Amino acid sequence: MKKIAVIPGDGIGKEVIDGAVSVLSKASVVLYKENVFKFNYFDWGSEYYIRNGQMMPGDALDQLSEFDSILLGAIGHPSVPDHITLNGLLLPIRRKFDQYVSVRPSYLWKGTNSVLKNNNDLDFVIIRENSEGEYANLGGFVHLDNDYATSIQTALFTKQGCLRIIKYAFEYAKQRGNKSKVTSITKSNAQAYGMVMWDNCFKEVSKDYPDIETESLLVDAACMDMVRRPETFDVIVASNLFGDILSDLGAGITGGMGVAPSSNINPDLAVPSMFEPVHGSAPDITGQGIANPLASILSAAMMSDYLDYKEINNLIRKSVQQSILDKILTKDLGGTNSTEEVIKGVEYNLEN
Numbered sequence: 001m002k003k004i005a006v007i008p009g010d011g012i013g014k015e016v017i018d019g020a021v022s023v024l025s026k027a028s029v030v031l032y033k034e035n036v037f038k039f040n041y042f043d044w045g046s047e048y049y050i051r052n053g054q055m056m057p058g059d060a061l062d063q064l065s066e067f068d069s070i071l072l073g074a075i076g077h078p079s080v081p082d083h084i085t086l087n088g089l090l091l092p093i094r095r096k097f098d099q100y101v102s103v104r105p106s107y108l109w110k111g112t113n114s115v116l117k118n119n120n121d122l123d124f125v126i127i128r129e130n131s132e133g134e135y136a137n138l139g140g141f142v143h144l145d146n147d148y149a150t151s152i153q154t155a156l157f158t159k160q161g162c163l164r165i166i167k168y169a170f171e172y173a174k175q176r177g178n179k180s181k182v183t184s185i186t187k188s189n190a191q192a193y194g195m196v197m198w199d200n201c202f203k204e205v206s207k208d209y210p211d212i213e214t215e216s217l218l219v220d221a222a223c224m225d226m227v228r229r230p231e232t233f234d235v236i237v238a239s240n241l242f243g244d245i246l247s248d249l250g251a252g253i254t255g256g257m258g259v260a261p262s263s264n265i266n267p268d269l270a271v272p273s274m275f276e277p278v279h280g281s282a283p284d285i286t287g288q289g290i291a292n293p294l295a296s297i298l299s300a301a302m303m304s305d306y307l308d309y310k311e312i313n314n315l316i317r318k319s320v321q322q323s324i325l326d327k328i329l330t331k332d333l334g335g336t337n338s339t340e341e342v343i344k345g346v347e348y349n350l351e352n
Contacts, residue, residue, distance in 0.1 A: 056092075068307060101168050155241075257279035
């Protein structure tokens with residue numbers, strides 16, 4: 001039995017995470033006649049911060065280290081600055097457990113439409129470096145009390161960090177067996193140190209995978225090509241910032257944030273990885289019962305696959321696809337169903 005730490009978090013996170021847990025449990029029972037997951041809930045997040053002055057308790061990371069994986073709903077609150085929520089919970093977890101891989105699939109489900117014309121078969125994955133790069137949080141402020149106020153923000157690129165994420169991307173492409181292509185996202189024409197190291201590491205790793213096609217694009221050109229020729233992408237590997245931006249664009253052209261799952265992975269199973277929907281806490285729709293739970297459900301499915309329950313992942317994905325074809329959809333996908341109705345629709349298809 002796998003022990004899962006569940007952090008519903010804030011806003012719609014609390015509304016969608018229960019659906020993910022319920023679907024995961026039901027799929028397990030359908031396949032194995034028992035629940036192979038044990039869930040423990042933690043009330044950490046912005047409301048915890050408002051009450052206690054911190055996003056999670058001081059021993060939170062020690063508590064999480066006892067689990068096989070972490071399932072997160074969403075983090076963010078209108079009254080708590082984003083840099084506090086990010087640096088108070090998400091980044092400490094990622095850094096503590098060296099979750100250096102973020103896998104963010106962009107998949108256009110049958111029965112949904114892309115905002116792009118003449119595109120109905122999109123399936124690519126963004127592998128985002130998740131531990132250093134532009135989000136290394138290096139820098140500081142000086143002279144804040146006078147007219148010479150200065151801020152310094154430094155990006156950190158290490159050879160080890162670049163090599164390991166790029167190698168992961170090539171291995172992922174080999175396993176996918178689709179177009180078997182890896183596209184590197186860079187900006188070495190303007191960032192002549194960190195991104196030049198990135199480019200050199202990409203060239204070095206690619207030599208070990210002669211059967212996989214490679215491509216290197218400047219990030220601005222990649223944004224353009226993701227709109228004009230998205231079908232040519234297979235696996236995209238990018239730095240922390242570029243991967244973050246491109247994965248939102250990828251979600252935008254394949255149904256939106258409501259169907260965009262993600263993971264924060266350390267390939268070493270000795271420490272927990274974390275799975276979460278790409279969408280935020282969406283305070284504008286919190287409490288209305290219209291949040292799309294599919295991204296959270298699909299994140300849970302990714303987690304089951306990572307924990308070596310591939311049959312659960314396959315069953316959940318088939319059930320989600322059938323629910324979409326049955327038009328059991330929330331408003332963001334053009335439907336009229338509630339969050340709970342979509343969850344129940346997926347659960348029904350698990351058994352049928």
